[in-house]
Structure formats: structure tokens, C-alpha cells
Amino acid sequence: MTEFTPFDASEYLGTVEAIAEYLAAALEDSDPQVFLAALGDVAKARGMTQIAKDSGIGWEILYKALSPGSKLRYETVRKVMDGLRVRLTVLPHS
Template identity: 65%
Template sequence: MTTIKIAPFDAAEYLDSEEAIAEYLSAALEEDDPALFLAALSDVAKARGMTKMAKDAGLGRESLYKALAPGAKPRYDTVLKLARAAGVKLTVEPAHA
């Protein structure tokens, strides 16, 4: 019997452009799950580099880790700063019934 080895999936490895990041975060937002969106934002921060992301967002590195920790409820302005630091902006569009 052949054993198949599977490496753990790390989305951060594929988030190599602002377009990919925008698509990834948009897909996470469509799920209506704040924890999923924060996990996706955490993947983006890993892809960009936590130190760089914190600096670009005007946050301390420790504050960034706390804001993206499972169960965290970061402030709206923190989420906006992180989106800008990721090179994306959040937009609103009409919901289709």
C-alpha cells in the first residue's frame, strides 16, 4: 500500500498580488462569518509579512497579532487600516435578492 503525504495548505503562499488578496478577502466576506474574514486577513498579513503589515497599518506588531487572533473583535478602524496595508479597499454594492 502506498502512503500519500499531504502538506498542510497555507493560503498565504498564494497571496502574491493585490488582485489575489482582493479576491481572497472578497470570498471570505461573502460567507457572512466575521471569524472567517479575520482568518483571511491574518493569511494576508502572513503573506505580506507581519512586521511590514503592522508598520503599514500604523500598528505595533503585538497589536496586529491581538487584532487577528481567533475570537478577536477588532475595531472597524483597525480593519480599514489593515485593508489599506494589504493594498485593497473595502467597497459596498447592492445586494441582489
């Protein structure tokens, strides 16, 4: 019998470009929890402690904010995105 391990996106998020593309794809989903999960994957890839430091958010607050089901505030998203050195952009629908 073949044994499978769960997919872990954080193993593929080694560059800022990969992180930006991953988060952009997550934003295309209408479910905000998809984006929240993607931010959690990125934080795991970069290290939660480092993301907290780079974004100026306490580690405990960041961990809570990126937990499934949390109600992430725009201010927190902005700080995390700044800490990741990526930004949100708006484009017209094609």
C-alpha cells in the same frame, strides 16, 4: 500511504489583486471569523512586521487583533486594509 500537508493560502497571495479577491470571497461568508482568518493569511503572506508598519499599528496589537476569536474593530480593519492597499466596497445584491 499518501501524506498531505495543510493548505496555506498565504503561499498564493503574491499580488494585490489576489489579496483583494481572497478578502472579498471571505467577506461573503456570514461568519466574521472567516474574514479574520483571511486577514491573518494576508498578513502572513506580506509579513506581519510590514503590515504593521504600513498600517501604522503596533506589531503586537496587530498580532492580537488577527488572532482567532479576537473581536476586530472597524478602525483596525480599515488601517490594515489601507496598509494592504485594498479597500472594502459595497455592492447591491443581484
